[in-house]
Structure formats: C-alpha cells, structure tokens
Amino acid sequence: MTAPIVRSLDALRDLTRTWRLAGDTVGVVPTMGALHQGHLSLARAAREACDRVVVTIFVNPKQFNNPDDLENYPRTENEDALKLAPIGVDAIYVPDGDTMYPSGFATNVSVEGLTNMLCGAARPGHFDGVATIVTKLFLQTQADKAFFGEKDYQQLQVVTRLAADLDIPIEVVGCPTIREEDGLAMSSRNLLLSDRSRIKAPLLAEVMDDVASALREGQRMSDLAPRAEARLLAGGFNSVDYFEVRDGADLSMLDQTKPNARLFAAAWLAGVRLIDNIAV
Numbered sequence: 001m002t003a004p005i006v007r008s009l010d011a012l013r014d015l016t017r018t019w020r021l022a023g024d025t026v027g028v029v030p031t032m033g034a035l036h037q038g039h040l041s042l043a044r045a046a047r048e049a050c051d052r053v054v055v056t057i058f059v060n061p062k063q064f065n066n067p068d069d070l071e072n073y074p075r076t077e078n079e080d081a082l083k084l085a086p087i088g089v090d091a092i093y094v095p096d097g098d099t100m101y102p103s104g105f106a107t108n109v110s111v112e113g114l115t116n117m118l119c120g121a122a123r124p125g126h127f128d129g130v131a132t133i134v135t136k137l138f139l140q141t142q143a144d145k146a147f148f149g150e151k152d153y154q155q156l157q158v159v160t161r162l163a164a165d166l167d168i169p170i171e172v173v174g175c176p177t178i179r180e181e182d183g184l185a186m187s188s189r190n191l192l193l194s195d196r197s198r199i200k201a202p203l204l205a206e207v208m209d210d211v212a213s214a215l216r217e218g219q220r221m222s223d224l225a226p227r228a229e230a231r232l233l234a235g236g237f238n239s240v241d242y243f244e245v246r247d248g249a250d251l252s253m254l255d256q257t258k259p260n261a262r263l264f265a266a267a268w269l270a271g272v273r274l275i276d277n278i279a280v
C-alpha cells in the first residue's frame with residue numbers, strides 16, 4: 001500500500017502531533033523526487049532508526065540557479081509513491097510552492113564559509129536555497145532525525161552546521177552514496193542523460209578512483225588534477241567545474257592526502273552536471 005500523500009502543512013502538523021503524543025520518534029528524508037535507490041536507502045535507514053518516517057518531495061526553485069535546470073528537473077510523483085510502498089514510510093509530504101514560499105516570504109538562511117567553494121562557487125545562491133528549505137522542513141516536521149546522502153557531501157556539511165547553529169533539535173544522519181553497477185553515483189539528473197552520454201558518465205567515478213589511489217601513493221593534487229581533467233574532456237565531458245581534494249570536515253583545500261581527506265568533482269556531460277565525491 002502506498003503511503004498517504006500529505007500536501008498541506010496543517011495536515012502534516014496534525015499527523016506529526018499525533019505521533020509525538022504517542023511517544024513515537026520521527027525521521028525525515030528530504031528529497032526533490034524522481035526517487036532512485038540512493039533516496040530509497042535513506043528511507044530505509046530512517047525506517048530502521050525511527051518509529052515514523054516522512055519522505056518529503058519538493059523541487060525547490062530557490063536552490064536552482066539555472067531556470068532550464070529547474071524546468072527540466074524530472075517529476076515522477078506517482079512512481080515515487082510506488083517505490084516507497086515496500087519500505088513502509090508513514091507519509092509523503094508534497095507541499096506546493098505557495099505552502100513553502102507564501103506571498104511575502106522574505107527570509108533567507110545562509111551558512112557562511114562552507115558554502116563559498118565547490119558547488120557553492122559554481123552555483124551562486126544554491127546553498128542558501130538548500131539551507132532555507134531544509135530549515136523549513138526541519139521546523140515543519142519537527143523530526144528527531146534527518147537523513148541525507150553523502151552523495152551531496154557539501155550539502156550534508158551545510159545542513160549539519162545550520163541545525164547546530166540554529167539549535168534545531170534534530171540529528172543529521174549521513175548515509176553512503178549508492179552507485180550504479182558501473183560506478184556512476186545515482187542521481188535524479190542521470191535520467192536526463194542520453195544513451196550515448198550515459199555510457200560516458202561512469203568515467204567520472206573511474207577517474208576519481210584513480211586519482212584517489214595516486215593520492216594514497218603520495219602524489220600531489222596539483223600534478224594529478226590537470227591530467228584528470230584532460231582525461232574527462234578526452235572522454236566526452238564538456239567542462240569540469242572542480243576536481244579537488246579537501247578536508248572532509250571543514251572542506252579546506254588540500255594538495256596531498258591526510259586522514260579524512262575527500263576528493264570532490266563536478267563536471268558537465270552534454271548539458272547535465274554530474275557531481276561525485278569519495279573518501280581518499
């Protein structure tokens with residue numbers, strides 16, 4: 001049976017109030033829909049850790065810095081509900097734009113420092129959009145735990161920071177990246193790849209694995225990055241937004257590996273921006 005779809009904030013609050021009165025813990029899994037096994041792994045983690053689970057689906061205009069990207073973003077609500085059915089989540093919250101940004105909406109949540117690099121530098125305003133909507137979802141659901149994927153590692157750090165800074169009583173739980181068999185990190189945007197591009201896409205993860213091995217052998221990123229970028233371009237990628245190794249906690253830039261180092265990459269393939277990151 002598919003979970004009830006809740007569209008209004010009042011209905012969501014009625015539901016979560018009943019749960020909390022019964023002493024149940026609540027987990028929230030924020031998504032933009034077009035669910036794949038990566039999202040479902042978060043829903044399963046929430047199902048295991050919490051008495052009640054809400055998956056939210058909202059394609060958040062405020063975090064898109066490109067109108068075409070927003071317009072083309074896949075929307076598959078019915079299929080999403082069917083995919084969640086076997087996991088047994090308790091509700092799917094699908095607010096509309098007016099519920100999330102009513103007329104007169106004027107507040108912006110902005111996390112400094114962590115957001116001025118990587119995807120923050122490449123996508124101005126993106127993380128303000130993420131931070132604002134996630135804050136609203138935390139407050140609307142009043143969940144005890146929130147589940148996010150390491151696939152969007154910088155987002156996971158930003159969300160963890162904002163919950164701590166704003167004293168929102170929620171535990172942010174990071175979950176591992178789920179990949180296709182050929183290594184490509186699952187992403188809703190993969191649906192936008194043509195068959196030809198889909199064949200080229202796993203090169204990103206392959207190059208990252210090779211660079212991570214070279215870093216472990218003591219090589220420097222300043223030597224490795226130009227060669228990695230050239231390999232991606234030769235393999236059909238159009239451009240590289242970033243290919244960097246950084247500290248996994250404060251995201252400061254590194255040239256050589258050290259404990260907790262992570263490799264981050266974002267690259268364009270035929271109009272689709274792919275991102276990935278791995279522990280070194």
Ligand code: AMP
Nearest residue numbers: 031032033038148149151152177178186
């Ligand atoms: P999105 O719908 O792309 O905004 O993603 C919603 C949540 O799913 C975020 O916490 C993502 O990090 C997570 N997610 C997306 N892709 C994956 C993946 N391949 N593995 C694990 N989590 C993922």
